[in-house]
Amino acid sequence: MTISFTSAIPVVDQGPSAADAQVCLRVIATSDLHMHLSGHDYHADATCVRKGLCLTASLIAEARREVQDPVLLDNGDFLQGSPLGDYVAQVSLRPHPMLQAMAHLRYDAINLGNHEFSHGIPTLAAALEQAPFPVLSANTLPLKPNPVSPLIRPWTLLERHLNDQNGQSHLVRIGVIGVLPMDTAIWDRQAIGGQVGMDPMIEAVARHVPDVRAAGADVVVVLAHCGVGAALNGNRPQDEALELARLDGVDALVMGHVHMVFPGPGFAAVPGVDADAGTLHGKPAVMPGFFGSHLGVIDLDLMHNGTSWRVARHRVEARPISTRATDGTPVGLVPPDEALTALIHPAHEAARAWTREPIGHTARAIHSFFAMVTDCPSVQIINQAQSAYVIERLANGPLAHLPVLSATSPFRAGGVGGPENYTNVPPGEILLRHAADLYLHPNTIMALRITGAGLRNWLECAVRGYRQVLLGGVDQPLFGLDLPSFVYDTIGGLTYEIDLSVPPMDKGGQRICDLCWQGMPLDPSQEFILATNSYRGSGNGGYTRRESAGVVLDEQIANRDIVISHIRRVLAQGGSSMEPDRPGWRFRPMPGTSVVFDTSPQAEQHLANQPDLALTPLFRTRDGFLRVRLSL
Structure with a gap:
């Protein structure tokens, strides 16, 4: 069927009408x-x-x-x-x-x-x-x-x-x-x-x-x-x-x-x-x-x-x-x-049958219940996959000498999607539907040439949505701006702390502290390759748009397909399951201070598996979330 792009529609008589009808x-x-x-x-x-x-x-x-x-x-x-x-x-x-x-x-x-x-x-x-x-x-x-x-x-x-x-x-x-x-x-x-x-x-x-x-x-x-x-x-x-x-x-x-x-x-x-x-x-x-x-x-x-x-x-x-x-x-x-x-x-x-295809194995649960308060496996796996892909694509080229890092964010972490909107892959087989859970959006791979100073600015943008927290305050709301979870990027390959006691970048603050690469303070002038996606690499989500000269890889390859291939490759190379990295970031400690955030009620059974976080479940909200206290 063909429809004209600007088809004209003829005027016809309205038929009988009367005042006050x-x-x-x-x-x-x-x-x-x-x-x-x-x-x-x-x-x-x-x-x-x-x-x-x-x-x-x-x-x-x-x-x-x-x-x-x-x-x-x-x-x-x-x-x-x-x-x-x-x-x-x-x-x-x-x-x-x-x-x-x-x-x-x-x-x-x-x-x-x-x-x-x-x-x-x-x-x-x-x-x-x-x-x-x-x-x-x-x-x-x-x-x-x-x-x-x-x-x-x-x-x-x-x-x-x-x-x-x-x-x-x-x-x-x-x-x-x-x-x-x-x-x-x-x-x-x-x-x-x-x-x-x-x-x-x-x-x-x-x-x-x-x-x-x-x-x-x-x-x-x-x-x-x-x-x-x-x-x-x-x-x-x-x-x-x-x-x-x-x-x-x-x-x-x-x-x-x-x-x-x-x-x-x-x-x-x-x-x-x-x-x-x-x-x-x-x-x-x-x-x-x-x-x-x-x-x-x-x-x-x-x-x-x-x-x-x-x-x-x-x-x-x-x-x-x-x-x-x-x-x-x-x-x-x-x-x-x-x-x-x-x-x-x-x-x-037919779609259900397609999504049940096995692609890998995990010995532990992969979820996003705490993705907004710690560096979690659901995000790390994406960063691992993106880094590996970009390293392979740039190998033997003029940029092969530059270290490759990776940026991504939690895609399903509550918000307007409600308490059901969390990634939750149980231990055992990783199925195709789980990969869709890990990477929700149809983004394609992109890589940028960026300096250490640029990486710091990237992270400052990523943490702008957290509220400023007062030292000694109890149960302060953690999130201020109404931003979706997919703007909170983390960068795999770096270690850093987020200082919630200072205001965000748009109010003159600098929240990223102790920013290190390979255990050493990050040199602002050092160059890196940053693997990301087409949405973020084009400057969306409030991030600064990169000039075309900064783009070193821009392919019509879906990030989700890269994640799937990575999981399959781990098993093909003899790995028994997907293993997360150690957390690369955390909030800077603030003794005597606590914040609260909402997560899925299913998170309660995983609290004991978060040894780096001081978490206390509080109550269920009217919207069905579990409110949790995080002691800083």
């Missing part, structure tokens, strides 16, 4: 599904009530029963992000189960997110060719001929015949515009290969709103694959939903990308945001979580003044598929949709 238009939306179709945790290979479009589908059916003919939309990041997504991309499975599911549920239009590009342009095009509905991205523009651009359009016009308070039917036209983060071109530049570029979101929406209105749209909804953010230091914010809401002609927004829920308490202090009513500068907006955890619902009460429709009132909610019991245990609120479950069952079972 009132109708209700419902917009329902998902976002950030990340190929979570079944209610299943592929990393644990267990049923899960907190994720899966099969569960969200039950909420979709309920929302449809409540009102007349609602509009169903998706706001992007639907093709990548789970072992099922990796399997489908690797074997080029057809029909694509996500597009098959969306067609089954009768989606009206979908927006592209940044991760749609993660598996490459050909894979994306092959999937979108199966879409029986408009695929949108107003700020994705072709830079050269490619198979994706003809399959997407900047906006579409949907129609609904809705009955007013007197039973009279009226034609209402809904314009839908889709946009994604401009930085997608940087985050996935290898996979994109210069074939498309991204314009700023605000300029794209502002450019197309008049076109949508001219085509006859009575209501304009923006699918904005971004969160709520403000400009910092005069720079353009990545999360531009607040600014999009200011645009004339925009009536409602669906947000996403940051894996949060709106309306919700996490936005109560943001100027211009009503976190209870679900509005941005007075306009209704919703963000429906991630992995199908919520269904966004926006009800627009439209009133006709004799010439046009206007939004008179609105209601916004994010409906969850699960909640938590008083002890934090997840409790499902809806059953899975039986028809959709049956439809995607063959792909689901």
Whole structure:
């Protein structure tokens, strides 16, 4: 199927309407599904009530029963992000189960997110060719001929015949515009290969709103694959939903990308945001979580003044598929949709079988329960694999004399993913699903030429999210900035301490102490090779972007595949199992001082295996985490 990139939609007569007519238009939306179709945790290979479009589908059916003919939309990041997504991309499975599911549920239009590009342009095009509905991205523009651009359009016009308070039917036209983060071109530049570029979101929406209105749209909804953010230091914010809401002609927004829920308490202090009513500068907006955890619902009460429709009132909610019991245990609120479950069952079972392939062995548990407070095996294994790969690739070349270090971060360590969002590989066989657990993202390998001073700055950036701690303070919160775990890089091959008594780098502090390489203080002028990934090496996550001259290796080889090969090589070379290194970093001791942090309740059974940490379990939080005291 081919869809024109900028197809024009003819204006047609609205049909009978009368002054003071009132109708209700419902917009329902998902976002950030990340190929979570079944209610299943592929990393644990267990049923899960907190994720899966099969569960969200039950909420979709309920929302449809409540009102007349609602509009169903998706706001992007639907093709990548789970072992099922990796399997489908690797074997080029057809029909694509996500597009098959969306067609089954009768989606009206979908927006592209940044991760749609993660598996490459050909894979994306092959999937979108199966879409029986408009695929949108107003700020994705072709830079050269490619198979994706003809399959997407900047906006579409949907129609609904809705009955007013007197039973009279009226034609209402809904314009839908889709946009994604401009930085997608940087985050996935290898996979994109210069074939498309991204314009700023605000300029794209502002450019197309008049076109949508001219085509006859009575209501304009923006699918904005971004969160709520403000400009910092005069720079353009990545999360531009607040600014999009200011645009004339925009009536409602669906947000996403940051894996949060709106309306919700996490936005109560943001100027211009009503976190209870679900509005941005007075306009209704919703963000429906991630992995199908919520269904966004926006009800627009439209009133006709004799010439046009206007939004008179609105209601916004994010409906969850699960909640938590008083002890934090997840409790499902809806059953899975039986028809959709049956439809995607063959792909689901094929992916499960694929993820059970053995690749190695571990004598001890590999987990990330304490990855934010110590150098843990779940991170060390990645650093070992990256270093070994880069050393091999640079051997016998002009840079072979430079020592190779490696930087990575814990990918699954709580946060908005909840207490289930931790890596946990039990002793015994390491399976393919465990490798996906260790390395969640579709990054590719990159290596940089960097000085000792650059390494120090890298680490200072990595530890900026910890709170400043007062000497002698008891049970002080350890984390301040709301940063995801994947920005907390550690560098394997160095030893260092983190001094929490001083402020972070952006407030003039220097937290990295006793920074050593091979037992000696690190020389600021000495040169190294730093193995990392394409996301970090391109300057993402708040890190300084390296100049192109600093990049010495940049290959379209997935870091996860490097980890898998490394684990297999250990056994092939006679190793009995994966063995962690000694911890390379720790917090600088502060006698009489303690901090608290949250982790998985499963961490309690591993406390005794952390001899270098003074840990005391305290209680379960309302969100299901285990709160732990760390005595410094």
